[in-house]
Amino acid sequence: MKKYTEMSAEELKDQKSALAIEYEKMKASGLKLDMSRGKPDANQLGISRGILDAVDSKTLTVTESGIECANYAPLDGIPEAKRLMAGLLMTEEDEVFVGGNSSLNLMHDVITFCLMFCLPGCEKPWIKQGEVKFICPVPGYDRHFAVTEHLGFTMLPVPMKSDGPDLDAAEELVKDPSVKGMWCVPKYSNPQGITCSDGVIKRFAAMKPAACDFRFFFDNAYAVHDLYDDKKDELIPILAEFKKQGRENNAFIFSSTSKITFPGGGVSAIGAAKENMDFIKKHMSKMTIGYDKINQLRHARYFKDMNGIKQHMKKHAAAMRPKFDTVINTFQSELSDTGIVSWNKPLGGYFISFDAMPGTAKRAVAMCKAAGLTITAAGATHPYGNDPEDKTIRIAPSLPGVEELEKAVKLFCVAVKLAAVEKLLGNK
Amino acid sequence: MKKYTEMSAEELKDQKSALAIEYEKMKASGLKLDMSRGKPDANQLGISRGILDAVDSKTLTVTESGIECANYAPLDGIPEAKRLMAGLLMTEEDEVFVGGNSSLNLMHDVITFCLMFCLPGCEKPWIKQGEVKFICPVPGYDRHFAVTEHLGFTMLPVPMKSDGPDLDAAEELVKDPSVKGMWCVPKYSNPQGITCSDGVIKRFAAMKPAACDFRFFFDNAYAVHDLYDDKKDELIPILAEFKKQGRENNAFIFSSTSKITFPGGGVSAIGAAKENMDFIKKHMSKMTIGYDKINQLRHARYFKDMNGIKQHMKKHAAAMRPKFDTVINTFQSELSDTGIVSWNKPLGGYFISFDAMPGTAKRAVAMCKAAGLTITAAGATHPYGNDPEDKTIRIAPSLPGVEELEKAVKLFCVAVKLAAVEKLLGNK
Numbered sequence: 001m002k003k004y005t006e007m008s009a010e011e012l013k014d015q016k017s018a019l020a021i022e023y024e025k026m027k028a029s030g031l032k033l034d035m036s037r038g039k040p041d042a043n044q045l046g047i048s049r050g051i052l053d054a055v056d057s058k059t060l061t062v063t064e065s066g067i068e069c070a071n072y073a074p075l076d077g078i079p080e081a082k083r084l085m086a087g088l089l090m091t092e093e094d095e096v097f098v099g100g101n102s103s104l105n106l107m108h109d110v111i112t113f114c115l116m117f118c119l120p121g122c123e124k125p126w127i128k129q130g131e132v133k134f135i136c137p138v139p140g141y142d143r144h145f146a147v148t149e150h151l152g153f154t155m156l157p158v159p160m161k162s163d164g165p166d167l168d169a170a171e172e173l174v175k176d177p178s179v180k181g182m183w184c185v186p187k188y189s190n191p192q193g194i195t196c197s198d199g200v201i202k203r204f205a206a207m208k209p210a211a212c213d214f215r216f217f218f219d220n221a222y223a224v225h226d227l228y229d230d231k232k233d234e235l236i237p238i239l240a241e242f243k244k245q246g247r248e249n250n251a252f253i254f255s256s257t258s259k260i261t262f263p264g265g266g267v268s269a270i271g272a273a274k275e276n277m278d279f280i281k282k283h284m285s286k287m288t289i290g291y292d293k294i295n296q297l298r299h300a301r302y303f304k305d306m307n308g309i310k311q312h313m314k315k316h317a318a319a320m321r322p323k324f325d326t327v328i329n330t331f332q333s334e335l336s337d338t339g340i341v342s343w344n345k346p347l348g349g350y351f352i353s354f355d356a357m358p359g360t361a362k363r364a365v366a367m368c369k370a371a372g373l374t375i376t377a378a379g380a381t382h383p384y385g386n387d388p389e390d391k392t393i394r395i396a397p398s399l400p401g402v403e404e405l406e407k408a409v410k411l412f413c414v415a416v417k418l419a420a421v422e423k424l425l426g427n428k
Numbered sequence: 429m430k431k432y433t434e435m436s437a438e439e440l441k442d443q444k445s446a447l448a449i450e451y452e453k454m455k456a457s458g459l460k461l462d463m464s465r466g467k468p469d470a471n472q473l474g475i476s477r478g479i480l481d482a483v484d485s486k487t488l489t490v491t492e493s494g495i496e497c498a499n500y501a502p503l504d505g506i507p508e509a510k511r512l513m514a515g516l517l518m519t520e521e522d523e524v525f526v527g528g529n530s531s532l533n534l535m536h537d538v539i540t541f542c543l544m545f546c547l548p549g550c551e552k553p554w555i556k557q558g559e560v561k562f563i564c565p566v567p568g569y570d571r572h573f574a575v576t577e578h579l580g581f582t583m584l585p586v587p588m589k590s591d592g593p594d595l596d597a598a599e600e601l602v603k604d605p606s607v608k609g610m611w612c613v614p615k616y617s618n619p620q621g622i623t624c625s626d627g628v629i630k631r632f633a634a635m636k637p638a639a640c641d642f643r644f645f646f647d648n649a650y651a652v653h654d655l656y657d658d659k660k661d662e663l664i665p666i667l668a669e670f671k672k673q674g675r676e677n678n679a680f681i682f683s684s685t686s687k688i689t690f691p692g693g694g695v696s697a698i699g700a701a702k703e704n705m706d707f708i709k710k711h712m713s714k715m716t717i718g719y720d721k722i723n724q725l726r727h728a729r730y731f732k733d734m735n736g737i738k739q740h741m742k743k744h745a746a747a748m749r750p751k752f753d754t755v756i757n758t759f760q761s762e763l764s765d766t767g768i769v770s771w772n773k774p775l776g777g778y779f780i781s782f783d784a785m786p787g788t789a790k791r792a793v794a795m796c797k798a799a800g801l802t803i804t805a806a807g808a809t810h811p812y813g814n815d816p817e818d819k820t821i822r823i824a825p826s827l828p829g830v831e832e833l834e835k836a837v838k839l840f841c842v843a844v845k846l847a848a849v850e851k852l853l854g855n856k
Contacts (some may be wrong), residue, residue, distance in 0.1 A: 037500065045498045049485045052722070056484065057477045061692075070473045070690040072465065100528045101720040112540060116579070127555075143717075150714040151544070151568075211822040262498040264489075265722035286578040287536040289571075292529040292720060294693035 003339030004357075004420055009428045012421050023367065024412045025252075031372035033408050038092040038190070038350040038396045040259065047315045048261040055303040061294055069293035075285055076277075078293050080300030081267060087272030087306035088223045088255040090237035096269055097280055100291045102258035103268035107146050107217060110252055110270065113283040114180070115151060119213040120249060120275040125233050126180050126213065135173055135182035137165035139353055139381030139392045141190040144183045144219065148383075155383035164196035167203050172207035181215045187235040188222035191353040191394035193346020195233035205241035207251070215276075220255045222349040224306075224313045230418055233347050239271055248273035257299060259350060260309060262318070267299045272414065320350075323397040326406050327352050334413035340420050343395075352395040353381070360419035361390045366413035373408050431767030432785075435699050437758055440853050447846040451795065454839045459800035461836050466778040466824045468687065475743045476689040482730040489573035497721035503713055504705075506721050508655040508728030509695060515734035516651045517699030518665035524697055525708055528719045530715055531684035538698065540609070541711040543579060547641040548677060548703040553643065554608050559849040563601055563610035565593035567781055567809030567820045569618040572611045572647065576811075581608075583811035588617065591623035595631050603638035609643045615663040616627060616650035619809055619822035621774020623661035632668035632729040637678070643704075648683045652741045657748050660721060661775050667699055676701035687778060688737060688744070695727045748778075751825040754834050755780050756795070762841035768848050771823075780823040781809070788847035789818045795843035801836050813846055 007015065055061060061069040063078045076082070077098025086093045099106045115126045126132045134148045138157040148155055156179070157167040165184060173179050185203070186196045196204070204216060218238055226232035243250040253271035260266065272280060303309050328345055330352070335341050340357040356364050361378035367377050376394040379385040395412075397405055435443065466666050483489060489497040491506045495648045504510070505526025514521045543554045554560045566585040574585055586597040586609070593612060603606050608808070612632075613701045614624045632644060646666055654660040670676040681699035688694065700708060756773055759782070763769050768785040785793050789806035796803050804822040807813040823840075825833055 039500055042496070045489075047500075052483055052485045052487075052489075055480055057480045059480075061473075061480075068470070068473065068692070070476075070692045072467055072686075102716040102718075105716040112544075116540075131627040143714075146714050150711075236655065258500075262722060263500040264496070264498045264718065265720045283578075286571075286574050288530040288533040290530075290692065292693050292723065293689060295720065295723065 001337040003337070004424060005339055007424070009425065010203070012425050012428070016418065016421045016425065019414055019421060022158060023371065023414050023418055026414060027371040029407075031407060031411060033372065033400055033404060034374040035396050035408060038259070038374045040263065041319075041399050041401070044319050044398065045262060046317060047312070047319065048339065049260055051298055051302040054298040055294055061168060061297060063297065067293070069297045071288045072426065075281060075288070075290050077269070077291065078296050078300065081296035082304055084300050084305065085255065085267070085269035086271070087309065088285055089195075089220065089239070089253045089269060090235070091239045091253065091271035095239060095273060095277060097269050097272070097277065097284070098296055099270065101217065101256070101258070101264070101266045101268060101295070103254045103258070104143055104147070104363050106268050106270050106344065107254055109284070109287070110280060111147060111151065111181070112213075113279065114213065114215060117279075117283055119215070120279055122213040129178065129197065131178050132178065133179040135170055135179060136383045137184060137189070138383070139218070139394070140183060141185060142376075142380040142385075145383045150182070157383055160192055160194055161310060162194065164200035167200060167207070167360045171207060173209075174207060174214060177210040178326070179209065180211055180213060181217055183217050183219070184220060185219050186238060187220055187233060187273070188225055188346055188349025190221070190349065191351035192344050193349040193351060194344075195235055198236050201236050201238055201241050201276045204238070205380040206243045207250070214250060216251045218251060218253045220253055221259065223255055224309055225259065225316070225326055226313065226348040227317050228347060231347055239273060243273065249275055252276060255420070261299065265295065267296055283328065316354060320398065321406055324352065326402050327395055327397045327409050330406060330409040334410065335416065338417060338420065341416060350396065350398055351370065352397065354393045354395055356392045356393055356416050357420040357423060358389045358391045359425050360416070361393050363422070364415045364419040365393060367418060368412055371415070372413055373411050375412065429767040430653040431765070432852055433767055437853065440849050444846065444849045444853065445843055447849060451842050451846055454842060457725040457798040457835075459835060459839060461570070461800065461828055461832060461837060462802040463824050463827060464802045464804045466687070467827045468691065469747075469827050469829070472744060472747050472826065473690060475740070475747065479689055479730040480724055483722055491725065495721070497725045503716070503718050504709060505697070505719065506616045506724050506728065507696060509724035512728050512731055512733065512737070513683065513695070514575060514696035514699070515737065517648065517667070517681045517697060518663070519667045519699035523667060523699050523701060523705060525712070526697065526719065526724055527696040529684070529686070529692070529694050529696060529723070531647065531649065531682045531686070532571055532575070534696050535572070535682055537712070537715070538708060539575060539579065539609070540646070541708065542641065542643060544617065545711055547643070548707055550641040552699070557606065558607050561604065563598055563607060564811045565612060565617070566621055566811070567822070568611060569647070570804070570808040570813075573811045576611070587813055588620055588622055590622065592622060593630035594630060595635070596756050599635060602635060602639075602642060605638040607637065608639055608641060609645055611645050611647070613647050613649060614666060615661060616653055616777025617650055617778035618649070618773060618777065620772050621777040621779060621781070622772075623663055626664050629664050629669050631665055631675045632650065632666070633675060635678070637697065642678060644679045646679060646681045647793065648681055649687065651683055652737055653687065653778065654741065654776040655745050655752055656775060657742070659775055667701060671701065677703050681706060688741065689727065693723065695724055717788070748826065750830050751833055752780065754830050755823055755825050755837050758834060758837040758841060762838065763844065764844060766848065769844060778824065778826060780825065782821045782823055783819045784821055784844050785848040785851060786817045786819045788844070788851050789815065789821050791842070791850070792843045792847040793821060795846060796840055799839055799843070800841055803840065
């Protein structure tokens, strides 16, 4: 088949008619599916069900060191949970703060602390310094952008490259002392599934932002979310690299078991070097006496160690692989001839990032919606929901079963093609 | 025996010598006990151990309405948990937001939202209006005061009366539009165990603060913490009274199961009328996708309803009663003759408030500490840790066993008397 861009108006019209018939048929088939978020399916939730037995009325809820988890304190988590989460964060145990079920909540808290209170060695909190700017790799995670937008920060997009965020661009931006932070999903990024190379992490660590109170917010949500046994991305320990540079105060690292055990009942954690950790504990101590330690104990007992988590994640990979394969294979068969779209093939994580023909993402997503398929809103991958090229669409394949997913992706492909053909015809 | 205030210097000196011998003997006995916080003991934690079986790998983690608790969302909690917590908050089910294990965290979050964002119908957040003042009933809860102090608010003490905070004083203070809020533990207050009378709650509800963005923060932590079956305080539903006055936006209510099930694994909640609830959800939605719903399900299944909680609380009362009795009886036998101290006899809650002779509380607490007994710091019951009369001491009898508690309270009585005698001699 000819590429769309090489088609005449006549050929495009024929194509449009054929696609419109296909689309209407699909629309009539009564699909009703919400793929807007990266939610695990029932099968994936089932993988972790055994954790619900890790603590029961017959077990003592006491840690190895004698802490009664049912009672108040300690603030920063029980030793077993700190040890476990240190594995995900790739930090030392004493560089870990264990929270509740939401790492987003921890990120929001830490950013709010930075906003309201003086960071170590600095003289004023962010809020007393006028405009606060934050660097946002795009495409990126909409909930990150929502936090920084909600707090009134100015978000500065930098593009993602194949080995991580564009640090040439970031290095320019951090010369401005009102640039106070940067988001980064260092492994299997949301939505592209890109992992920062060793070189990129080392360059992050060596960066010298003008602001003394600048912080990188690394959200390592997909630390152990490899899809394949034989090919996987490796992330080097981030905080260790910052320490080598003597710049360990520049980095906060976050992770959670939301996509290891349960989004609705997991454990989250922050990794930070000594001075940052003291800052976190100081302000957390006014907010809570301590997080749910019984659930921390459940996780520590169920997994024992990182090896336990890694074995467990093989089951998740087995559940996710066919879904990723379905999406990629359908894209391949339905779209590769068109010459107008592209997508990534991640080795892990939760998402596939899809680039529609510029100027057609919103239209394609709307057409899916009209036919019963909810996709993450076009633009959601960019700060302020504004994708200037209107092309990036996040595909979250985890929730539907393979059969339904295939149907959904076929609809998506038709919508993407139809939107492109409409656009090309409009331009003629 | 003569009252201390009626004793001659000679008599006081004799008293001092006798007390000093007693004190040294007690000091030598090797007591080592921390009674500084209201922590349940192992026996009390055991009362709730069955909740750990309320959800296991063989049970579905799905709500009555079909929500999978293991997955993301909903933000404001599962229906069963909202219904249960509505009982503690005495609100309608749709006026409930269910959080994680810490109501202190929810209070901190809501206050931070008020500080950073415009409350309904108002034009500026607190932070953009200069000084923020907060009314603090004294004696009160140190962790409340810590939140408002940490955020830089000016705290204005008002005295507690036998039926709740002094509202004559509060009504004067709220004429100042920079007064933005007031703390209140409406039932079995910390530390006095005072419950707001119907009249006081109605007067709260009718109060017309000058600030449109004024809020009462009611911490109903001891909603079901009666000590006796035959005599108990009753609190009328707070939010309903505010609604009667058309002033339902003025009140936030908080509660938790920290002292019903586990401090380290309970469930917390906010009660708020529609506009306040929309405000909370709007800002919470940027912070988290949802709290731990598996633990919400555990609580809802274990208790079923308020009657379940009330039956459960009888076991707590049975565990706590002998401790309260031990403290009160020891005070009675050791101190009632001295004529210089007083204490309350609460019908519920977690604390007994003790008034030493003015100017001696710090000294008495220090003497306890030197003899191995840690009591809540003198002054902790007041904003900035500053008890101008240096007299109020919070007794938290929950943690030790009865025998150890009796020993501790006897030491406390000796310390209190010794500090008083020293003071009286110093004044002669």
